[in-house]
Amino acid sequence: MVDLRNGSTVAEFILVGFEQSSSSTRALLFALFLALYSLAMAMNGLIIFITWTDxxxxxxxxxFLGHLSFLDVCFITTTIPQMLIHLVVKNHIxxxxxxxxxxxLVFGVGVAECILxxxxxxxxxxxxxxxxSYAQxxxxxxxxxLVSTAWxxxxxxxxxLxxxxxxxxFCRDNHIENFFCEAPIVIALSCGDPQFSLKMIFADAIVVLLSPMVLIVISYARILASILGRASSSGRGKTFSTCASHLTVVIFFYTSAMFSYMNPRSTHGPDKDKPFSLLYTIITPMCNPIIYSFRNKEMKGAMVRALGRTSLAQAESI
Incomplete structure (x- = not known):
């Protein structure tokens, strides 16, 4: 790892992020991402609390949902706070x-979420x-x-990875054209042949992403066959509604992850990488609890009870 300036060991990278944006744009992005991060932390934190206490x-x-929210909290915290700091300071080192x-942490938590x-x-x-036989x-x-296996x-x-x-x-440019250290971009900075590492990460992505997806497809194929075999249309709708939230989360997560790690490097670029990076680092963790909350009556009821207990406790303390 050689520094371009004096031949010494590279000890730092520079996250370009949104550095080229105007100050007003960065201020707007800071307010937007802070709001999204706060919402994601609050919603996931509430789901963790109610699934572990109700x-x-x-x-x-x-x-499983409680652990999914915990993974989302870990995932979003590894990238977004650093990005928020870099939006207001000039030092992106x-x-x-x-x-x-x-x-x-991004790899570990992301893979655990795929498996979960x-x-x-x-x-x-x-x-x-x-x-x-469900309870047994x-x-x-x-x-x-199962959760331990995912972790x-x-x-x-x-x-x-x-x-x-x-x-x-590393003896090329040390500027990372993203708001966090993403593997394909960092590998491209290596002065050696990056193709082997990129191929290994691509092969790993196939195993990590497609293997769980095969289990998901098989599970839902059998669920669909079971639903279609039922005579009652109301029963079909009720059964499918319990799966719709999970399917929506899967589509969000897998679409962004597959674009980032299973596309040829030639199709990537800062303008394409950042939107998809934002999708799976902040939008998906924020949407997961919202999707599950709005489509699940039991979750809604538990949230109302939890918020009601909090309001009552605050009133009694006053």
């Missing part, structure tokens, strides 16, 4: 170690297609093991 939500679906750590979404689809399949198949112990593979995968990204020397 006894009426004591089912595997809400157990991040150390080599900070960049490596941020990329590891697949387990949530399997949970819906068991609940709809095998309702009599999706026991608390099994749910804990384990996510964190292990993060080590592999970090190594593939930073294994080569």
């Amino acid at each position: 006894p009426r939500l004591n089912s595997p679906m809400y157990f 991040v150390s080599f170690a900070s960049c490596l750590t941020q990329m590891y 979404l697949a387990f949530m689809a399997y949970d819906r399949y068991v609940a709809i297609c095998h309702p009599l 198949i999706m026991s608390r112990q099994v749910c804990v093991k 384990f593979f996510g964190l292990i995968n993060g080590i592999l 970090d190594y593939m990204t930073f294994r080569g020397p």
Whole structure:
């Protein structure tokens, strides 16, 4: 890793982000992203609280949902606070170690979320297609093991992808054309041959993204077959409504992730990377709790009860 100035070891990168925007545009972006970040943290925090404390939500679906919100909180916190700081200060320098750590967390949490979404689809399949055996198949112990598996593979995968990204020397430009350390962009800065690392990350993305997607597709294919086999149209609608929220979240997450890590590098560029990076780093974590809340009566009721208890506690303290 060679510094362009004096041949010493590179110790920092520069996140370009929105540096080229005008001061008024950066101020507007700061206000917008701060509002979105605050909303995402508040909504996900509320879902974590009610799914872990409300006894009426004591089912595997809400157990997984609580962990999905926790992953979203972790995911959004690895990138957005740094971006907000860079929107108001001129110093966009991040150390080599900070960049490596941020990329590891993004990879680890992102992969864990991919796997957890697949387990949530399997949970819906068991609940709809095998309702009599649901409690036995999706026991608390099994749910804990599934969540632990998602975290384990996510964190292990993060080590592999970090190594593939930073294994080569860096002696080109140290400007990262994004608001966080994203692997394909960092690899392009390597002075060695980046093709091997890019191919390995592409192959890893195929396994990490498509394997869970196969489980999701199979689960929903069997759910669809079960729904179509039912005589009651009202029963079909009620059953499908329990899956619509999860499917919407899957589409949001997988679309942005597949564009970022499964497209040829030649089709990328700052104007294309940033919108999709924003989609899966802030828009998706913000939309997940909103999607689940608005489409689920039990979630709405739990939120009302939680907010009601908070208001009552505040009134009593006064």
